[in-house]
Amino acid sequence: MIIEPILNGEKKSFETTPEESVLNLLRRNGVTSVKDGCNSEGACGSCTILLEGKAVNSCLLKAPQIDGKNILTVEGLSEGRKMHPIQEAFKKAGIIQCGYCSPSQILMVKELLDKKNDPSEKDIKDALSGSLCRCTGYKQIYDAVNYLTDNKSSNDESFRDDLKVVGKYAPKTDADQFSKAEPSFTEDIIPPDALVIKVLRSPHAHAEIKNINTSKAETLDGVEIVLTHKNVPDKLYNTAGQGFPEPSPYDRRIIDKKVRFVGDRVAIIAAKNEKPAKKALKLIKVEYKILDAVFDIESARKDGAPQVHTKDDYKCQFDIGGNLEKNMAASNSGGIGNMEEGFNRADTVIEREYTSARVQCSPVEPHIAYTRIKNNRLIVSSPTQVPYHVRRILAYILEIKENKIRVIKEKVGGGFGSKQDMVLEEIPAFISWKTGKPAYIRYSRSDEFITRPRYLMKIKVKAGAKKDGTLTAINMDLKAAAGAYGPHCLTVPMNGCSKSLPLFKCPNIHYNVKTYYTNNPISGAYQGYGAPQGSYALQLAIAELADKLKIDHLAFLEKNAVEKGYRLEILKCLGEGQEGIPQVISSSGIHEALKKGSEMMKWSKEGKAFSEKNHTKNTDKNILTGKGVAIIQQGSGLPGIDAANATVKMTGDGNFIVHFGGTDLGTGLDTVAQKVTAEMLNIDIDSVEVKAADTDVTPFDVGSYASSGTYFSGMSVYNAAENMKNLILDKAAELLKSDKEKLVLEHPGKVKSPGGSMTYEDIARNTQSGTGSGQLISTGAFTTDEAPIPYGAHFTQVSINKNTGEINIDKYYALHDSGTPINPKLAKGQIYGGVLKTIGHSLYEELKFDDKGKCLNSNFLDYKIPMIDEMPDDFKAELVYTEDKLGPYGAKSIGEVVSNGAAPAIASAIHDAAGIWLRKWPFTPEKILKALNGK
Amino acid sequence: MEYYKPETLKEAVKLKESSKNNYFLGGGTELNSLAQESLKIEALINLEKSCSDKITENQIGAMAVLQDIIENPAAPKGIKDAARHVNNRNIRNAATIGGNLGANKASSDLIGTLIVMKAVLEIITSDGKDESTVKDWIKSPKGLISVIKFPAPSRKVFHRRFSRTKNDIPTVKFTAGFTKNNDETFTDIVIAAGSVAEKVVTMDKTSDYLNGKAMAHIKENEITALIKKDINPIDDHRASADYRIKLVAAAVNEFLHLVPQEV
């Protein structure tokens, strides 16, 4: 059938069918601003269009419903290269992070402002109520709308008067691209002739494939290839994107003849389009021998438990403490001081166990990869956080040279750690390599939900302190469930200890980490990388200890928290499977954050403030109110393990292009590179363009994880820019006939000597001419054995309905020391996003499974993540400046530390309000009520 | 799949009755979702031209979308409040009141309100026009809902919605329609509960007990016993059956204690 909508003011004629969704129709016709983030279930709003001026989900409309109707998409907003004021406001407000949801939010604001000139906060909330954004925490949307309605000039926070661009706001380098919805994501570049890949997944949690018959599927019209364990390389590998040699076991194949969780790969189909691919899945006949399965840590470690892996499918680069008969994937232990003595010295000792839940990263863009062959080379496009690791692992599996593979990191529609693994790139890569044809795979939302959830951990904390609150000993006994395979099985749980224990000045510390295989989905990296679980356990244990000692929690933290200059001896045993490096704290904003936060919260210092005096008066007798606090830290990359490189090239007119391998996931890393270069070379930021990350073009970088971006990638750019500065000065000294020492860089882009000056353009024209010495190109590398530690303190106030257990977050103040914030507004965006995500984890997010291991809530209708209405009533992010010498212009990381505070702060506030300790995620109303009733 | 956009209700009904796999299409927020892929739809019958979307104090056309109901000053307050509980603007901009009834979900935010407001549905079948209470219709749905009538548009309604997030469908939806008397008693009480059974249900034993009873004579334990007789919820990943009962009891409690302050 033909339909004729008016699309962006132009009458169109589209051939379609009544089955086709408007989302599909638009994307098929080049409108890439509309995205499918929820399997077309209407739950994410990424597919928003304005239909006759109203924001609606295009996935929920069939094509004929728009016949003759007016449709507006973001493509119709900007005029040529000129952006619409709403797009400009989004850019200015710093609300665009990964950009995947931005076009939909822009349209929602358009509907709002078309109807109301002066919308209230409630109106804004309502207008955006259909938008699911995993990155931003929504807060800065209000700023964007305020810019448009109040015409408020942006009152941007600024740090470091001695610097021109660092510490000040600049929009993200790709803000225009995202707000205009230029094709940016992997799914936007897939040609129609690419093979579509579908995976047949196991219905059983643990089984051997006795027989698999694919003959009918293979002969189905349109099917290109069917893969099973019989025709894929019999090669064990590890999907974790970690520096080689990885501290994760090589324990999986592309497809194995044994399945280890519901959803494990059984067969893979590549076909000309979706229809035969889906049909072929149904034609594969599989005979399974069902095996007993283990779904929790306790069952996995029992004697005689079903063994998930054997020595034939478990190879390690070095000993990571596995014991397969006990289903132990990895283990480690260590400590400092004398524990017995430490506990003997304590007046009070507590021992408590805390349990986290499996929560999902849920980037709105699911995992996707598109591969093709060009000139006998394999080209891979995907939103990976680790292009170089992907190239290395692919070369290993396919047994080809790394230089035959090019991995291009396309724009990442949210990663949060889930894209630190090579989750699926090997599938299309193998198919393209085998067939010579372009191919792609895009996970459905239900696939996504069983892909790399956060490690479930059970953490026993024993802590002792003297009457005056001095900590004498802490023991952390951490058990983790890896699921069916073990990417990050040592390092994520280790991080649970290494990013929580070093917060306290305690002479006697011990930890014991054990990770078990179970027949659940494979766990993985997720923002915070084990630290949120460890932080929850340790911080809450400290709150419990303070309560038992009748010491104000805040005072207890102030007494025991580390400060600048303290030597972190414990780090010598908390390495990534290798010996760690003790470190002296280069700067710390913990105490400043605690001070500022307590003022903001009006935290009472008198007497037993913790459980009585802090209560705000509440007239509703059913409502209990309480306050909580937690201190947090993370790292800035992995000293001794991570490495980054960058190149700066001068263009013919004296401007610059930076090439680096760091991967911006929407976090603003490209903007960090841009600003660091501009600052160093005394130029405006638009004189610097950034190109990242493409293994053919940009130099090696481990990728973005472990909070390494700003520090490692940023320092490599800093070093490259400094080298460029030297090249410029050398050349200028020669041309100006002056001593190099007498030269200074002047803004914008000039070199001044006592006797004259010249522009960078003059230098470029000279060096790049036929008589010149060659284009100025500098490189910079960065490795180190120390890293600045970002700190923070989170404060919250909650209200609990004592009849229903319902909980409201009245206030949430997140105070962060990220040294010199390179881009304050973007740093705050990271804070809002990370905090809201972890409020979701703390209160309601949890993957649920039936007793056969099948996930029961693998969609956004059943697994709820925070939307704009879930924002705390009063939500503030504050940056606490500290002077630090290690990072680029004193910057520290910010991306992960933000996720460590919500669970312990909320749990301690719940205790303050209601006198109950919630030692298990998530703190649902039902659990709260049960605990209240059991008091 | 076929697609029709009939001009008249009669035509729409005729098309519908020609196959059990033909479906009326309102906004499509339910029907067009990929979650409904198992439905084997043969034809969609778009009601846009045939069915009214007009909103007045006494009746609302089935094709009226929820956001228009909220924005229309004439619409009865009870139903506006219920529509607001669908906390997703994009859905409310497309979803129709007829579709909400047609979907007939236990988690519906509107059905309970329509029941307690004593709304009457105008039903079109090939036999002609008929009327039905909402309660009867949801028990055995048939025909096309053309209009929802409100014989008592200003009837007082108390809503209490429990959900994990505001955007989630309710874990429990409690709605009570009532008359508040000068002597602090409630009469003419009708209570409906959503997400506690396969469809929205009325809680007749509880409402009979509360009807006309002076506050001093209302006993919490008696109410809980009656609630357990009225509803028999299940455990699911949103909540346990036991918790759902507790929520309903809490809602009754709020109804009894908060409403006197508000009315």
Ligand SMILES: Cc1cc2nc3c(=O)[nH]c(=O)nc-3n(C[C@@H](O)[C@H](O)[C@H](O)COP(=O)(O)OP(=O)(O)OC[C@H]3O[C@@H](n4cnc5c(N)ncnc54)[C@H](O)[C@@H]3O)c2cc1C
């Ligand atoms: C993300 C999301 C969130 C949601 N949240 C909520 C919520 O919070 N609360 C809530 O109540 N609902 C919610 N819903 C469900 C929502 O879709 C509605 O219930 C909506 O009102 C359905 O209306 P529609 O016009 O889109 O129906 P359609 O999808 O067009 O139709 C639904 C059903 O009704 C039938 N039908 C349509 N019109 C008529 C008619 N006039 N007569 C007889 N049968 C008819 C159709 O054949 C179909 O079977 C949500 C849905 C989604 C996707």
Ligand code: FES
């Ligand atoms: S794809 Fe349409 S709402 Fe998610």
Ligand code: FES
């Ligand atoms: S910016 Fe909203 S999903 Fe990433």
